[in-house]
Amino acid sequence: MRPGTASAPERAPAAPPAPAPGGRWHRLRRDRSLLLMALPAVGLLVLFVYVPLIWITVAFKDYDPYVSGLWSSPWTGLENITLLLEDSRFWDAGANTLAITFLQLVLFFPVPIALALLLNSLLSERLRGVVQSVLYLPHFFSWVLVITVFQQMLGGAGLLSQLLRARGYEGFDLMTDPGAFKFLVTAQMVWKDAGWGVIVFLAALSSVNQDLYEAAAADGAGRWRRMWHITLPALRPVIALLLVLRVGDSLTVGFEQILLQRDAVGPGASEVFDTYVWWVGLASGDYGVAAAGGLVKGLFSLVLVLLANKVAHLLGEQGVYRK
Amino acid sequence: MSVTDLRRTGKAAAPGTADGPGLPAAPPRQPRRNPGRPVWEEDPSPVGQGLKGLTLLGVCLAILGPLWVVIVTSLSDRRTITEAGGLVVIPRTVTFQAYEELLSGGTVTRAAIVSLLVTLVGTVLSMTVSVLCAYGLSRPGSFAHRPILMVLLITMFFSAGLIPTYLLVTGIGLQDSYWAMILPSAISVFNILVLRAFFMSTAPELIDSARIDGAGEWRILLRIVMPLSKAVIAVISLFYAVGYWSQWFNAMIYLNDAEKWPLQMILRQLVIKQQAPQGMSQMIATQQVPGLAVQMAVMVLALIPVVIVYPFVQKHFTKGMLTGAIKG
Numbered sequence: 241m242r243p244g245t246a247s248a249p250e251r252a253p254a255a256p257p258a259p260a261p262g263g264r265w266h267r268l269r270r271d272r273s274l275l276l277m278a279l280p281a282v283g284l285l286v287l288f289v290y291v292p293l294i295w296i297t298v299a300f301k302d303y304d305p306y307v308s309g310l311w312s313s314p315w316t317g318l319e320n321i322t323l324l325l326e327d328s329r330f331w332d333a334g335a336n337t338l339a340i341t342f343l344q345l346v347l348f349f350p351v352p353i354a355l356a357l358l359l360n361s362l363l364s365e366r367l368r369g370v371v372q373s374v375l376y377l378p379h380f381f382s383w384v385l386v387i388t389v390f391q392q393m394l395g396g397a398g399l400l401s402q403l404l405r406a407r408g409y410e411g412f413d414l415m416t417d418p419g420a421f422k423f424l425v426t427a428q429m430v431w432k433d434a435g436w437g438v439i440v441f442l443a444a445l446s447s448v449n450q451d452l453y454e455a456a457a458a459d460g461a462g463r464w465r466r467m468w469h470i471t472l473p474a475l476r477p478v479i480a481l482l483l484v485l486r487v488g489d490s491l492t493v494g495f496e497q498i499l500l501q502r503d504a505v506g507p508g509a510s511e512v513f514d515t516y517v518w519w520v521g522l523a524s525g526d527y528g529v530a531a532a533g534g535l536v537k538g539l540f541s542l543v544l545v546l547l548a549n550k551v552a553h554l555l556g557e558q559g560v561y562r563k
Numbered sequence: 564m565s566v567t568d569l570r571r572t573g574k575a576a577a578p579g580t581a582d583g584p585g586l587p588a589a590p591p592r593q594p595r596r597n598p599g600r601p602v603w604e605e606d607p608s609p610v611g612q613g614l615k616g617l618t619l620l621g622v623c624l625a626i627l628g629p630l631w632v633v634i635v636t637s638l639s640d641r642r643t644i645t646e647a648g649g650l651v652v653i654p655r656t657v658t659f660q661a662y663e664e665l666l667s668g669g670t671v672t673r674a675a676i677v678s679l680l681v682t683l684v685g686t687v688l689s690m691t692v693s694v695l696c697a698y699g700l701s702r703p704g705s706f707a708h709r710p711i712l713m714v715l716l717i718t719m720f721f722s723a724g725l726i727p728t729y730l731l732v733t734g735i736g737l738q739d740s741y742w743a744m745i746l747p748s749a750i751s752v753f754n755i756l757v758l759r760a761f762f763m764s765t766a767p768e769l770i771d772s773a774r775i776d777g778a779g780e781w782r783i784l785l786r787i788v789m790p791l792s793k794a795v796i797a798v799i800s801l802f803y804a805v806g807y808w809s810q811w812f813n814a815m816i817y818l819n820d821a822e823k824w825p826l827q828m829i830l831r832q833l834v835i836k837q838q839a840p841q842g843m844s845q846m847i848a849t850q851q852v853p854g855l856a857v858q859m860a861v862m863v864l865a866l867i868p869v870v871i872v873y874p875f876v877q878k879h880f881t882k883g884m885l886t887g888a889i890k891g
Contacts, residue, residue: 264706271706273780277699278711280692284750288728289718295727305730358618363599367619373877374623380801380869382809384827388834388862389629392650399632402649431625439880450601457603496812500835514725521726522816534724542721 299531320532329507330533333516336422340493340512343426345486351430352437353475357467359438360445372442375435383496386432390424391415415501418509428497440478448474480557488545491537513537630866637661637859644853661853661860670840671829675864677741678808678825682868685745685807690800692750697758698784715752729816743817744810744825751806754799761795762788794879801876808868830865834858 268275295310299320303313324330355375362368378386393399394414401411414420448470456466495514502510507519513533521530596606607615636644636651643655665671700708700715722728728747737743765788773783789796811827818824821841832840 267706271702274699274702274705275707277695277780277784278708279699281696281750281755282711282714284692284746285715285718285752288731288747288750289722290714292723292727292731295730296723298726298730305733310730355622358615361615363597371619371623373874374626376877376880377870377873378626380805380873382805382811382827382865384809384811384831384835385862385865388830388858389633391834392633392859392862393629397649399629399650399652406648435622435626443881454601454603463605499812500831503836517725522729527726527730531724531726534726538721538724545720 296531296535298527299535301528303527320528323529324532329511330516333511333513337491337493337512340422340425341490343422344429347426348429348434351434353441356438356441356445359442375438378432379436381432383500386428387500390428416504418505421505421509425494425498429494441475444475444478477557480552484548484552488548490544491541633859633862637856637863639856641853644855649855661856665860671861674824674826674829677823681741681744681825682804682807685749686800686804688745689749689803693755693758697755698762698788701759701762715755719752732817738817739820741823744813747813748806754802758795758799761792765791797876797879801872805869826865830861833861
């Protein structure tokens with residue numbers, strides 16, 4: 241498994257590995273300052289990502305931090321997993337998660353591509369720069385801020401309701417409407433991150449050889465045919481990579497974003513895998529079942545990433561890592 | 564005249580006109596042709612142009628409009644808010660009453676200071692550790708860099724999950740400590756990879772010759788690599804800083820003591836939950852300042868640092884981000 245991000249520059253013949261006359265000891269001594277530099281980050285990662293793996297055992301134990309420690313709490317085998325699979329809320333959370341992922345694939349995914357094509361067709365550098373600055377901005381807002389902004393616009397006391405009431409119509413409250421919730425979440429995603437998504441596609445577009453367009457135009461290809469035969473093929477690897485990433489990440493949908501709105505809409509429409517784990521574990525204190533939920537989700541996610549990559553390879557795309 | 568010349572000169576070299584600097588008096592066939600448009604490209608239809616402009620305008624309005632309303636309402640006095648029936652779209656008066664009230668000590672002032680300090684300390688820590696690690700792993704053929712890289716990369720595919728992480732963080736005694744907002748999320752492997760890719764593509768010849776001249780790795784990093792990597796360092800710092808500034812979840816699960824809450828938690832309490840946080844109930848109850856203006860002012864406070872820093876870093880996005888992330 242070699243992620244593409246890391247492996248590409250290594251292949252560059254920029255600096256051939258220095259010969260190691262004294263073997264391993266010599267290299268260790270030569271590179272000790274480099275190793276020392278890497279140490280703090282590795283230490284933090286080990287502590288906060290690897291060490292917690294010990295607590296995954298909670299999924300197979302009857303663990304209650306107020307009664308007994310991790311080591312002394314009794315093993316219960318697969319009981320937590322059984323409890324988890326019998327919990328209808330877990331399956332509802334799964335259905336909600338997949339529904340939101342699907343909506344995002346259909347309604348979110350194409351937006352950055354369309355915006356990038358639009359921006360790319362602008363001739364004025366200045367105008368393009370201004371629009372880009374505006375588009376990227378919401379990506380840097382916190383989810384708390386984004387949701388309060390939506391609440392002020394579309395909520396019961398929001399601007400739209402206020403304007404409607406002033407003209408004698410009924411107001412509405414989208415923020416507490418379970419039926420609209422999944423679309424609302426997707427709209428928030430689009431508002432916050434669709435603009436930022438443009439940056440990758442713009443980079444891909446700027447690397448297209450302009451002579452191709454000229455040659456195609458000379459051969460009589462119109463605007464749309466040029467887009468279909470030159471622009472879109474140029475974007476294909478990026479689209480494939482992002483699709484693979486999104487599909488591999490299907491089971492994760494905006495944890496913070498949804499948790500912030502869980503109270504307003506109720507868990508029926510808003511519970512997803514991650515909020516379920518939070519609710520069962522941290523809010524209700526059933527650590528065993530919650531850890532089991534996290535473990536099951538984590539394993540399925542891993543399988544999905546590997547599968548999505550496999551499909552990408554079969555289709556001749558690069559995917560996240562190379563074979 | 565070569566192809567590139569044709570493209571650059573646009574109008575002057577439109578088909579049918581003669582070469583050379585002295586344009587003939589022939590009437591231009593396309594009167595309002597944009598000189599930046601490549602010759603081979605058709606002129607857009609007015610309808611298409613109009614639709615394009617409308618879309619761009621709509622997109623920008625959808626992003627900036629709500630922010631405008633929030634800012635204007637936070638600056639409005641009681642009368643304006645009552646007359647508007649709530650949120651204010653067209654400013655009538657400008658008063659900083661709400662801000663004065665919020666920043667004259669008390670809950671919001673403290674939360675803002677907590678947020679600022681966590682962001683500052685966290686960003687410095689994250690950047691130091693990430694830059695060191697990225698450079699430490701950037702030299703081809705160095706000892707054990709592949710296994711260490713592997714340790715980093717695996718975390719991008721699998722994590723222990725919320726419950727084990729929570730049990731660890733509380734287990735090592737970070738409950739109710741400000742460090743609970745910093746340490747668990749101090750490292751982003753993605754950011755390290757972007758930095759590393761940038762370092763590797765930055766002047767390898769220069770670095771090699773410095774090594775041959777006997778410069779140590781620390782010296783190379785400080786004197787050669789970092790000055791050449793200002794763009795990517797600015798961008799990654801912004802990413803880390805925004806992460807810390809936006810944080811509320813770690814504060815919610817690890818900080819029981821509401822006095823230690825960052826600004827985002829106050830904002831959540833006040834606007835999303837519509838409850839007055841501890842210490843603010845009095846101010847709102849006495850109605851010195853309209854509650855709506857106070858809510859909007861807290862939103863603006865959460866927005867301001869981002870809007871201040873953003874323009875300085877924004878110009879580096881493409882260079883800083885893409886050299887690292889997309890090349891792979």
